[in-house]
Amino acid sequence: MKRLLPLLLSALFWIGAAEAGGVKPDEMLDDPVLEARARTLGKQLRCLVCQNQSIDDSDAPLASDIRRLVRERLVAGDTDEEVKAFLVARYGEFVLLRPPIRPATWLLWGGPFAVLILGGVAVGLYMRRRSARGEPEIEELSEEERARLDRLLAGEGRPAG
Amino acid sequence: MTATTETTETTAPSNRRAWLYLLPVLVFVVIGAFLAFGLTRDPSVLPSALLDKPAPEFELPPIPGRDDHGFSRADLGGEPMLVNVWASWCVACRAEHPLLNRLAQEEGVIINGLNYKDRAEDAMAWLEELGDPFNYVGWDIKGRVAIEWGVYGVPETFVVDRNGTIVYKQVGQMTPRVINEVILPLIEKLRREQ
Numbered sequence: 001m002k003r004l005l006p007l008l009l010s011a012l013f014w015i016g017a018a019e020a021g022g023v024k025p026d027e028m029l030d031d032p033v034l035e036a037r038a039r040t041l042g043k044q045l046r047c048l049v050c051q052n053q054s055i056d057d058s059d060a061p062l063a064s065d066i067r068r069l070v071r072e073r074l075v076a077g078d079t080d081e082e083v084k085a086f087l088v089a090r091y092g093e094f095v096l097l098r099p100p101i102r103p104a105t106w107l108l109w110g111g112p113f114a115v116l117i118l119g120g121v122a123v124g125l126y127m128r129r130r131s132a133r134g135e136p137e138i139e140e141l142s143e144e145e146r147a148r149l150d151r152l153l154a155g156e157g158r159p160a161g
Numbered sequence: 162m163t164a165t166t167e168t169t170e171t172t173a174p175s176n177r178r179a180w181l182y183l184l185p186v187l188v189f190v191v192i193g194a195f196l197a198f199g200l201t202r203d204p205s206v207l208p209s210a211l212l213d214k215p216a217p218e219f220e221l222p223p224i225p226g227r228d229d230h231g232f233s234r235a236d237l238g239g240e241p242m243l244v245n246v247w248a249s250w251c252v253a254c255r256a257e258h259p260l261l262n263r264l265a266q267e268e269g270v271i272i273n274g275l276n277y278k279d280r281a282e283d284a285m286a287w288l289e290e291l292g293d294p295f296n297y298v299g300w301d302i303k304g305r306v307a308i309e310w311g312v313y314g315v316p317e318t319f320v321v322d323r324n325g326t327i328v329y330k331q332v333g334q335m336t337p338r339v340i341n342e343v344i345l346p347l348i349e350k351l352r353r354e355q
């Protein structure tokens with residue numbers, strides 16, 4: 001336990017660091033409702049520099065700028081959709097962590113389900129064919145085999161040959 | 162289980178379904194082709210959402226110490242030109258700068274600058290040391306106008322045509338190859354257009 005304690009403490013430290021994320025106190029809005037909306041938006045917007053992080057998770061200066069910009073637009077009265085549209089107009093749909101559903105992204109969204117259905121159909125066909133073929137017939141043991149088996153089970157040593 | 166029944170049962174279907182055994186190979190080739198294509202692409206270079214759109218509205222003050230009126234939307238158009246986003250703290254910009262000087266002096270290309278998140282004295286010292294190829298330079302200390310342009314790193318360079326439409330964006334440092342094969346031919350083409 002003595003050895004484990006510093007490890008646990010440092011683990012706690014890192015959890016705390018991860019929770020803190022990129023949003024700085026001086027960026028936050030006083031209005032809790034707007035701030036909550038800014039947080040929801042921030043999690044849906046990609047940091048263009050780090051690419052696999054949301055702007056809320058990122059410490060990149062550009063992410064901070066965009067967090068401020070999102071809050072400014074919310075204060076100015078933009079809806080969530082208007083804020084997103086503002087950024088998409090400048091950075092493209094890549095800025096959205098969740099791609100919109102439209103013809104160009106149907107394969108992206110539907111692909112996994114299509115593969116699941118294809119796989120299900122394949123398994124179903126295989127099962128049906130197997131049950132149609134019926135159980136393979138099991139041949140009975142001959143008298144000679146049965147006698148040999150009895151001998152083996154009785155532990156009479158290995159039969160010659 | 163006799164030898165005769167086994168052969169009749171297995172050889173016939175295996176001939177019929179030979180292509181089934183090739184299927185995994187085909188799937189592998191298709192996936193492999195997509196992945197190989199993916200390897201040739203640089204994920205840090207994003208397509209610009211602003212291509213073939215009019216340049217955004219903006220107005221920037223000059224860098225304190227530089228003798229111009231700053232840089233705004235009204236300065237775009239008339240002639241094809243470059244808009245170069247740069248900063249004195251950006252190493253790639255330093256490597257790129259001689260190329261901008263060459264474009265301005267030898268090719269007569271109009272270049273406007275967008276100085277990104279820079280201290281005025283640093284930016285001015287940079288221009289004094291490395292040369293000043295810019296027509297107008299806007300001082301974007303907060304980086305807000307850069308967001309209007311969809312900038313996500315420095316350097317970035319835009320080609321803007323006579324109508325103020327963004328026709329090309331170079332993400333990252335311009336190289337002699339980019340200048341000779343992309344930028345200059347494009348500027349020539351835009352100059353011929355009326």
